[in-house]
Amino acid sequence: MQYQSVNSYLPHKTPMIMIDKVHLVNNKQSICSVKVTKDGILSPFLNRDNQLPNFFAIELMAQTIGVWNGYHDTKKNHSPQLGMLLGGRAIKTTLPAFTLNSELIITANLVLFDAKLANFDCNITINQQCVASGKLNVYEPDQSELAQLFGSQRLGGL
Template sequence: MRYSPANYYLPHESPMVMIEKVHLITDEQCICSVQVSKTSVLAPFLNSDYSLSNFYAIELMAQTIGVWNGYYGLMKNSKPVLGMLLGGRSIKTTLQNFPHNCRLMIHTNLVLNDARLANFDCNIMIDEQCVATGKLNVYEPTLSELDQLFGKTRLGEEE
């Protein structure tokens, strides 16, 4: 199946979209990728040697989950909505930095989905090597909860 670019499924705007390509979306899995290079969407976040610090791994995992959620939202005629990362467990990386010119393959696997709360097992691969793993808990707030969080009234006006 052909998918749109990752930014189509996310509510983010550039430069905050950190993944590029969608490879697979199923009921329980999403695989996306991004190239670590000075010409990719990651360019604003790269170190002086054009590598990407490993602390971005959690955001890459979260955005891949966001693609999964956005895809299924669009299937229900909803535009992509903001999700929240509640936390992560067992986050581990084997590299301090993801090297320049590598392709990061981000895999997320649904473990639990209960209404607006979900848990995913995630990993990031370079070639056939797993370089990061983690379990992420995510939440999809209602519009009313987002309004409260960002200090807006139900009509969308500043308080």
């Protein structure tokens, strides 16, 4: 199946889009990828050694979940909505950083979905080896909740 570009599914703007490609989205799963390169979308976040610190794994997982949600929104003719990461459990990484030229495959598997709250079991692999994993809890606030959190003036700029 042919998917749209990542920015079609996320409400983010550059440089905060950290995923290059959508490989699969269905009712239970989203698989995306990004390559760590000096001139790629992750370049603003690389350390002095041109590596991506491992704490970015959580954001990559969250954006893969965002792609899942945005894909389903577009199928309903809705624009992608802002989601919130509530927290994570059992977040593990086996590397201190993701090295230059590594291709990160990010998978988010739906565990629970209840209206605006969801839980996903996520992992990141390099060369089919799991290098990061965790369970992320996410929430999609409605417009009144966003207004309460950010103020009604700010909503147009999100």
